[in-house]
Amino acid sequence: MTDTQTTPNLSPRQAVVLSRVLGSGFVTIEALAEEFGVSAQTVRRDIITLSEKGLLQRFHGGAGPVGAAESARLDHAAKRDVAKPEKHLVGARAAAIIPDGASVFLDVGTTIECCAARLAQRKGFRIFTTSIRTALLFDPEAHEVNVIGGRLSGRDGSLTGEEVILRLNDLRIDVALIACSAVDDTERVMDFNTSKIAVKKAAMNAAAASYLLCTTSKFGRTALATIAPMSRFQSIITEVETS
Amino acid sequence: MTDTQTTPNLSPRQAVVLSRVLGSGFVTIEALAEEFGVSAQTVRRDIITLSEKGLLQRFHGGAGPVGAAESARLDHAAKRDVAKPEKHLVGARAAAIIPDGASVFLDVGTTIECCAARLAQRKGFRIFTTSIRTALLFDPEAHEVNVIGGRLSGRDGSLTGEEVILRLNDLRIDVALIACSAVDDTERVMDFNTSKIAVKKAAMNAAAASYLLCTTSKFGRTALATIAPMSRFQSIITEVETS
DNA sequence: TCTTTCGTGTAAGATTTCTTCCATCAAATG
DNA sequence: CATTTGATGGAAGAAATCTTACACGAAAGA
Numbered sequence: 001m002t003d004t005q006t007t008p009n010l011s012p013r014q015a016v017v018l019s020r021v022l023g024s025g026f027v028t029i030e031a032l033a034e035e036f037g038v039s040a041q042t043v044r045r046d047i048i049t050l051s052e053k054g055l056l057q058r059f060h061g062g063a064g065p066v067g068a069a070e071s072a073r074l075d076h077a078a079k080r081d082v083a084k085p086e087k088h089l090v091g092a093r094a095a096a097i098i099p100d101g102a103s104v105f106l107d108v109g110t111t112i113e114c115c116a117a118r119l120a121q122r123k124g125f126r127i128f129t130t131s132i133r134t135a136l137l138f139d140p141e142a143h144e145v146n147v148i149g150g151r152l153s154g155r156d157g158s159l160t161g162e163e164v165i166l167r168l169n170d171l172r173i174d175v176a177l178i179a180c181s182a183v184d185d186t187e188r189v190m191d192f193n194t195s196k197i198a199v200k201k202a203a204m205n206a207a208a209a210s211y212l213l214c215t216t217s218k219f220g221r222t223a224l225a226t227i228a229p230m231s232r233f234q235s236i237i238t239e240v241e242t243s
Numbered sequence: 244m245t246d247t248q249t250t251p252n253l254s255p256r257q258a259v260v261l262s263r264v265l266g267s268g269f270v271t272i273e274a275l276a277e278e279f280g281v282s283a284q285t286v287r288r289d290i291i292t293l294s295e296k297g298l299l300q301r302f303h304g305g306a307g308p309v310g311a312a313e314s315a316r317l318d319h320a321a322k323r324d325v326a327k328p329e330k331h332l333v334g335a336r337a338a339a340i341i342p343d344g345a346s347v348f349l350d351v352g353t354t355i356e357c358c359a360a361r362l363a364q365r366k367g368f369r370i371f372t373t374s375i376r377t378a379l380l381f382d383p384e385a386h387e388v389n390v391i392g393g394r395l396s397g398r399d400g401s402l403t404g405e406e407v408i409l410r411l412n413d414l415r416i417d418v419a420l421i422a423c424s425a426v427d428d429t430e431r432v433m434d435f436n437t438s439k440i441a442v443k444k445a446a447m448n449a450a451a452a453s454y455l456l457c458t459t460s461k462f463g464r465t466a467l468a469t470i471a472p473m474s475r476f477q478s479i480i481t482e483v484e485t486s
Numbered sequence: 487t488c489t490t491t492c493g494t495g496t497a498a499g500a501t502t503t504c505t506t507c508c509a510t511c512a513a514a515t516g
Numbered sequence: 517c518a519t520t521t522g523a524t525g526g527a528a529g530a531a532a533t534c535t536t537a538c539a540c541g542a543a544a545g546a
Contacts, residue, residue: 011523018331022357025268026307029503039525044504054364055331060532061303061503064269066360066380092255114255117262132375132390132400137262140395147375147402149392149410152383157375159390163410167392254493272533282495287534303502303533 013038014046021056021063028062089239090213091115094177097211097235100124102174105203106134108158108196109179111213113137128173130164130199133157153195160195168202176207178233180214182221187230190223200227209234216240256281257289264299264306271305330458332482334358337420337456340480343367345417348446349377351401351439352422354456356380371416373407373442376400396438403438411445419450421476423457425464430473433466443470452477459483 013036020027020035032043047063050056056063091114098104098119103126106112116137119125126144129135133156138145148167150159178200182190189212191197204210204227212233230236256279263270263278275286294301299308334357341347341362346369349355359380362368369387372378376399381388391410393402421443425433432455434440447453447470455476473479 015331022331022353026302026305028302040503041526042524045523055360059269059271059302059304064307089255113262114259117258118255120262121258132378135375135395136400138395140397145395147390147392147395149390149402149406152378152381152388152390154383157379159392163392167406283533284496285494288493 011046014050017043017046017063018050018055021050022065026059026062026064031062087111087114087215087239090215090237092118093239094211094213094237095119097237098125098175102126103128105129105168105171105173105176105207106131107177107179107200107203107213108134108156109213111215112177112179115177115213119143126173128171128203130159130203131157132159153193158196158199160193160199164199165202168199168206171206173207174209176203176210178204178210178212178227180212180218180223180227182223183212183214183219183230183236184222185220189227189230189233190225191227192224194225197225197227204228204232212236214238254289257293260286260289260306261293261298264293264308269302269305269307274305330354330482331357333456333458333480335361336482337454337480338362340454340478341368341418345369346371348372348411348414348416348419348450349374350420350422350443350446350456351377351399352456354458355420355422358420358456362386369416371414371446373402373446374400375402396436401439403436403442407442408445411442411449414449416450417452419446419453421447421453421455421470423455423461423466423470425466426455426457426462426473427465428463432470432473432476433468434470435467437468440468440470447471447475455479457481 016036017027017032020032029040029043029047032046033040036043047056047058051058051063054066057066087110090111094115095118100122101124104119106116106127106129108129108131112131113134116127116129116134119127120138120143123142125138126146127135127138128146128148130148130150132147132152135145135147148159148164150161150164152158153160178189180189180200181192184190191200210233212230212235214236216238259279260270260275263275272283272286272290275289276283279286290299290301290306293299294306299306330353333354337358338361343365344367347362349359349370349372351374355374356377359370359372359377362370363381363386366385368381369389370378370381371389371391373391373393375390375395378388378390391402391407393404393407395401396403421432423432423443424435427433434443453476455473455478457479459481
């Protein structure tokens with residue numbers, strides 16, 4: 001007889017705990033115990049209760065919102081090819097060739113995010129992206145950040161679908177930074193997700209110049225379908241010197 | 244004579260760590276170590292470096308944005324800090340009246356996010372939203388999540404602009420959940436941001452039924468411009484019993 | 487070439503937090 | 517009035533994290 005879902009039966013203090021957590025992003029047990037004048041044990045029990053209802057997430061020493069760290073934790077960090085140092089090198093190199101004030105399309109992917117983190121430290125870019133995670137890296141007051149709307153297709157925050165394509169077809173931008181899953185032996189740039197491939201193609205058509213960002217680990221592999229031949233890119237940016 | 248500020252001399256990885264922390268609100272050392280493929284010790288050193296520069300705050304087990312509690316730099320964080328338990332009550336009540344499988348527009352705002360967190364625990368909703376923060380609360384495999392594309396207009400993750408309006412005009416959805424800044428004495432529902440008001444209006448036009456989510460603290464106040472009269476809403480959902 | 491510097495990984499001890507169990511107290515219930 | 521239920525605080529052992537210290541290798545400089 002667990003009637004857990006139907007009744008959001010929270011004590012007044014638990015409700016405040018929840019608001020503190022959702023409001024501040026992260027709160028320590030100690031701080032909460034002090035605020036309420038109760039023992040850490042009691043706060044801990046409140047947090048356990050709330051986490052069992054899925055209203056927040058427990059951490060060692062405190063608690064945070066469910067959507068917060070979880071996103072960067074299990075799903076996004078996603079057991080797969082987690083971001084290696086190479087990706088940061090690729091991102092830094094790509095950011096270095098983008099002139100100030102440029103209009104830039106940013107693809108979905110951790111490598112692109114590394115690049116975005118660099119660009120975000122500068123000012124005045126016109127950003128177009130289909131990744132809501134990438135969008136959040138920028139300060140809207142320092143840059144013009146445009147999110148190409150569409151259907152959310154994964155925990156990576158990628159937007160895909162017809163709307164995205166239609167919108168991209170209307171755009172004319174300076175540079176497109178594209179990520180990929182593989183570059184096969186015949187120099188075809190490939191990916192596994194056909195929806196994302198369509199977005200990448202549309203972005204490349206809308207851009208005066210396209211750059212491929214990928215680590216060398218992608219070379220010699222193959223994937224589901226082709227994005228474009230390597231020759232279609234202005235340059236391929238990897239973690240090794242191409243000189 | 245602290246020359247610390249002038250040169251944000253961060254390694255690529257440190258920059259991404261910072262972006263993760265600022266983006267997610269809280270990130271564990273373990274998660275970061277896994278993401279970058281380095282030891283926890285290295286991540287800890289990065290975090291120590293960043294915290295010494297005042298760029299983030301250390302916690303036992305991870306790191307979070309500086310001044311998570313008394314943040315004065317981000318208006319969004321400041322707004323969230325005001326989040327009272329009432330908002331969760333409002334969110335829970337609103338979620339309770341949404342039937343399974345409904346197509347729902349979710350406005351921008353912390354109250355809406357409270358509601359979204361509830362909806363995300365169920366399955367099969369068709370979500371339309373202009374808040375990329377709200378979008379991230381849902382699992383794309385459990386729901387159809389559509390982000391209405393536009394220009395990012397604030398740290399709250401809100402998308403506004405003509406594109407948003409045009410897209411909303413083409414939609415036909417079941418329910419719109421709207422937030423507001425004030426409800427004045429003549430029962431006009433108001434807000435401060437005209438761009439966001441336009442979005443709210445368009446969403447209400449696209450929806451068969453609209454619900455206003457607001458705490459009673461909004462009543463008797465005034466704001467910049469009017470969204471709609473109270474009578475335009477199917478129901479006003481607050482934290483008090485309306486019986 | 488040698489040396490220095492920097493970033494990194496590893497290990498042991500110290501510290502903090504967590505879990506579990508039990509005792510207390512108040513309110514509700516018989 | 518006695519009992520039960522629930523919330524709370526405390527203590528001991530377990531688990532996780534932090535600190536400190538040292539070693540290694542790469543890169544920069546003498």
